[in-house]
Amino acid sequence: MAAQAASKDDASAPPASLLRHPLFRPLAALAVLLLIDLIAIPGFFHLSIKDGHLYGSLVDIVNRAAPLMLAALGMTLVIATRGIDISVGAVVALSGTVAAMLIGGGPQAELPLIWAMAAAMGAALLCGLWNGVLVSALGLQPIVATLILMVAGRGLAQLLTDGQIVTVYYEPFFFLGGGYFAGLPFSLTVVAVVFAVIALMMRKTALGLFIQAVGINPVAARLAGLRTASLIIFVYVFCAACAGLAGLMISSNIKSADANNAGLLLELDAILAVTLGGTSLAGGKFSLVGSVIGALIIQTLTYTIYSLGVPPEVNMVVKSVVVFLVCLSQSAEFKQLFSRARAA
C-alpha cells in the first residue's frame, strides 16, 4: 500500500514510512544492482519465448538462485530462534548423494524415483532432527551442534560414494532441477510452494509468533507455556528439509551427485542472504520475503560480476565489500556517526 501511494506522489520525496520499511534496504540494493545491469549489459531485461518456455537473464538468475532461496528460507526460521545451522551444505551433499546412489547409473532407476527422493528427504529430516535434539534437549550452542554434522555429514556422503562423482542417466530425475512448468523453470514452482506453505503457517497460525517469542527470549517463552523444545526441533528439521530439497535440485540440475563440492559454503551464502534480507542474527523478528530477496541479491551480484567480464576471482572481494556495506547500513551506531559528520 505504502509503495503504491509513494509511486503516485513525486518520486523525489518518498514518505518516511516507506524508507523505514524493513524491506526497503534489501529491495533498494537489488534495484541498484538491476539498474547497473540495465545500463551495462545489453539486452539484460530481454525475455523471449522458445518452445513455450520463457528465456532471458532474469529467468536465469531466478532459476540459479532457487537452491539458495530454499536454503535461506530454512535458515531464516533457525536464525529467528537465535540459532544458526552451518550443516546446510553437508545436508545438501548427503541428500543429493543418497538420491543419486539409489537411482543408480543406469537408464532405468534401480529404485522408483519417488522412493529414492523420499529416502534422500528422509536422510535430510534425520539430520535436522539430530541438530534440533542437540540444540534443544542437550542445550548445545547451535554453531557447535551443527558443526558436528557439517564435518561428519560431508564425510558420510564421501564415504557413500567413495569420493567419486555419481552420475545419473535416469531422465525423469532431471525434471526437478531442469524441467519447465507453465513456461517457467520447475525449480521456481518448488520454491513458490515451499514459500507459500511456510508463509501461510507463519501468518495464519500462531507458529510465527511462537518462533519470534523463542528468539526474543527463550526462557520467558518457556515460562509463558510455549513448548520451546519442540519449536526448536521443528525449525532445524524444516531447515534440513529445505537443504535436502536444495540438494535434490542441485544434483538433478547437474545430473550427478558430487559429495566433495555440492553445497560447499552454501550455509554461509544462506546466512548472508538472511542477513541481507534484514533479519538480525540476534533472533526475534524475521522476514521470509527478505531472505528470498537476499538470495536474489547474491545471485544477481554473481551474474552481474560474470557478465561485466570482471574476472571471477574478484567475485568474493565484491561480495564481501557489499556485505560490509549492508551490515554498516543496518548499524545504528554507524548512522549516528554519519549524521553527526553531516551536521558538523
Add this chain to the structure above:
Amino acid sequence: MKSPYFTPLVTVVLLLAMLGIGGAVYPGLLSVQVILNLLIDNAFLLVLAIGMSFVILSGGIDLSVGSVLALATMMSAWLLQVAHWPPQAVIALVLLLGALFGGGMGAMIHYFKLQPFIVTLAGMFLARGLCYLISINSITIEDPLYLAMSQTQLGFLGGFVSPSALIALLMLALAIFLAHFTAFGRGVYAIGGNEQSALMMGLPVARTKVLVYAFSGFCAALAGVLFSFYMLSGYGLHAQGTELDAIAAVVIGGTLLSGGYGYVAGALSGVLVLGTIQTLIAFDGTLSSWWTKIVIGALLFVFCVVQRLMAMGAARRAAA
C-alpha cells in the same frame, strides 16, 4: 568448583588413552618421532587455535582465520618470488597486515555493534578473494631462508622438531602468559563472562576487544608464515575450512563457545587430539580418508555432550 579444570583434564586423559590404545594396536605409533610429528604437522593449526582461544574466551568468533592464513601464504610467495623482497621484511609485513586486518574487524564489531559471525564471515570472503586477486595459481617459494626453515631439524628428546613447531610452542607460552598473568588476559575473561559488567567495572572493553581480534589476525598471519614454511608455496586454496578445525580444537580443549570459561593451554590438547585421530587413521591405512571427518565429528559430539552434562550437573549441585 573443580569444573574448570575438569573438562581439559578429560581431554588429556582421552588423548593419552587414544595414544595408548593406538600404540597397542599399531606398533611404532608410540615412537618419539611420531609424537613430535604431531607437533610438526599441526604447528600452524596450534597457532590458529591460540588466536581463536582468545576470541572465543572474549565471547566472539573469528571465521576469517583460514582465509587470512591463505592470504599470508599468497602475499609471502608473491613478495618473495615476484617482488624479490628480503624474507625478513616479507614476514614482518605479513604479520603486521594480519594484525591490522583482525583489528579492523574487531573495530567494526565493537564500535558498530555488528555481529562477530557476520563481520568475520565477510572478512573470510574478503581475504580469500584477495588471494585470487594476487594470483589464481599456486606460487612456489624458493627463498633460501624459507627452504632452511622447511628443512632444518632441531634435535629434541631423541627425535627432532621443525623450527615451526618451536615457534608454535613459544607462541603458546606467550599466550598462556598473556591470558593468565596480564591485565589484558583478565580483561578478556571478564568480557567473555559479561561484557556489561566488564564495562561497569571500568575495564577497557573497546581496547581489549579490538586487540583480541588483532591478536587473532596476527596469529592467523603467523600460521600462514609457518604454513608457507611447510608447503613452500602460496595458494588461494590453502587451508580451506581450517577456521572450523581451529574452533573444534578450542572446543575440544575445554573452552566454552559462550566465552569466559576455559584455558588457552587447552588449544594444545585440542590440536593434538585432532592430529592423533589423523595419525591413527594414517597408521591403519585401510580406512579411507573420509573416515577422518566422521571420526572427528563423532569425537566432537562426545566432547560437547560430556561438557554439557558436566555443566548441567554442576548447575544442579549449585542449586541443591
